[in-house]
Amino acid sequence: MINRDRLVETFMSLVKINSPVFKERKVAEYLLHLLAELGVEAMLDESGSQYGSDAGNIIGHFRGRRPDALRVLLSAHMDTLVSGVDIEPIIENGIIKPATKTILAADDKAGLAIILEVLRTIKEKDLEVGDVEIVISSGEEEGLLGAKHLDLSLLKADVAFVLDSDGPPGGVTTRAPSYDSIKAWIKGQAAHAGACPEKGINAIAAAARAISQMKLGRIDEETTANVGVIKGGVARNVVPEECYVEGEARSHDPKKLADLTASMIDALQRACAEAGATFHPEVIREFEAFHVLEDQLPVRIFQEACRRCGLKPRTLSSGGGSDTNIFNAHGIPAVNLPIGIRDAHTDKETLSIKDFELAARLVLEIVRVAGESRREGEG
Ligand SMILES: [Zn+2]
Incomplete structure (x- = not known):
């Protein structure tokens, strides 16, 4: 027909x-x-x-x-x-x-x-x-x-x-699955990388440490996580003051998703605290x-x-x-x-x-x- x-x-x-x-x-x-x-x-x-x-x-x-x-x-x-x-x-x-x-x-x-x-x-x-x-x-x-x-x-x-x-x-x-988008703005302290690096707080290094602590990829058959964007720094000889990180988490199970997203934010929180950096997170539940x-x-x-x-x-x-x-x-x-x-x-x-x-x-x-x-x- x-x-x-x-x-x-x-x-x-x-x-x-x-x-x-x-x-x-x-x-x-x-x-x-x-x-x-x-x-x-x-x-x-x-x-x-x-x-x-x-x-x-x-x-x-x-x-x-x-x-x-x-x-x-x-x-x-x-x-x-x-x-x-x-x-x-x-x-x-x-x-x-x-x-x-x-x-x-x-x-x-x-x-x-x-x-x-x-x-x-x-x-x-x-x-x-x-x-x-x-x-x-x-x-x-x-x-x-x-x-x-x-x-x-x-x-x-x-x-x-x-x-x-x-x-x-x-x-x-x-x-x-349900889907969380995760964004974080990390703020450290800029300094000359050769003259006085000890005065700086490296935002990229803090982000790197946080990401290395996250479980990413396939977590289980119904749960995944990813960090897909990282941006920061202005010049090779400047300790980077800012770093932006963007990721996501998905799961068919709402409890697993809540735990996973919290653990990713937690990794950022800990790494920033250790480095003396601050960070501002934004988590949005994009859909259920x-x-x-x-x-x-x-x-x-x-x-x-x-x-x-x-x-x-x-x-x-x-x-x-x-x-x-x-x-x-x-x-x-x-x-x-x-x-x-x-x-x-x-x-x-x-x-x-x-x-x-x-x-x-x-x-x-x-x-x-x-x-x-x-x-x-x-x-
Ligand atoms: Zn389509």
């Missing part, structure tokens, strides 16, 4: 519209135009100004023929990495890729194209489905900012499917973990849709965050689906047309399966 050529065409046209994170306005307007053609009541919210985007999030409502059926939320993000501008997509042997060395931005324009194609198919074939809510977020690549600022009280969905994962269709991400169980609505609907598409369902666990974390945190059970993208966030990013089409078929089937069940409280 999915029109493959139309799906690919929509994707190509979306890729050609630049939408680096925070500059999504042009693609937002194009999407609003396409949604209006489909009869979707859609609006751009005002939240963009709060996080520096020239567009907010699109929230849309597609009225199905069965308003009493389960209401599905389909979501994807409209922004891309900043490196993703002026992309020229080409097709070679059934694979879409960029003509030059850039990302393809199938993350997440493939998700957008699937949502549009699924709605077009439903409308064209007059399929009997429930209402479908649509959230197209901006600012996703800079820490899920669009979804974080979304007015979730506008959403009434029973279940959400986020179309924003790498890999072939048939997978379902049911788990993702989720774990959707096998018997919960999103997974049950997904598995039945897979069966109808002849796909073998695979349960996946993610190490990263997505808008899925935000929907779950607000009580809408949500999972993330791979849609045929390979190597997102690299200049090897590609999209297999076969997988892309299959992912669109699967999403259409998900909406149809949900449309066969009534919402709770509806007679």
Whole structure:
């Protein structure tokens, strides 16, 4: 039922519209135009100004023929990495890729194209489905900012499917970790390194000592930590007064995450105290973990849709965050689906047309399966 050529065409046209994170306005307007053609009541919210985007999030409502059926939320993000501008997509042997060395931005324009194609198919074939809510977020690549600022009280969905994962269709991400970002500004004392080093307090040395005391990398199967940025010093012959350290910690287990983050801050605290330096830490819980169980609505609907598409369902666990974390945190059970993208966030990013089409078929089937069940409280 999915029109493959139309799906690919929509994707190509979306890729050609630049939408680096925070500059999504042009693609937002194009999407609003396409949604209006489909009869979707859609609006751009005002939240963009709060996080520096020239567009907010699109929230849309597609009225199905069965308003009493389960209401599905389909979501994807409209922004891309900043490196993703002026992309020229080409097709070679059934694979879409960029003509030059850039990302393809199938993350997440493939998700957008699937949502549009699924709605077009439903409308064209007059399929009997429930209402479908649509959230197209901006600012996703800079820490899920669009979804974080979304007015979730506008959403009434029973279940959400986020179309924003790498890999072939048939997978379902049911788990993702909580995430802390950690920043620390260390302040020592500058001094001439040759004339009077004893008057100085070396902020870089204090940071180095702290980092050497931290447990980093894979801590256990569900917990990781990293220090990814270190900056400091002004000249070879000056004892460095300042050093900035940036790291992160993730775990599926909130207790483990709290302990890990505390131990990293503690290492900084001790090393600075020993050196006589001071430090200012900033820890932000960027998003909360989720774990959707096998018997919960999103997974049950997904598995039945897979069966109808002849796909073998695979349960996946993610190490990263997505808008899925935000929907779950607000009580809408949500999972993330791979849609045929390979190597997102690299200049090897590609999209297999076969997988892309299959992912669109699967999403259409998900909406149809949900449309066969009534919402709770509806007679
Ligand atoms: Zn993405």
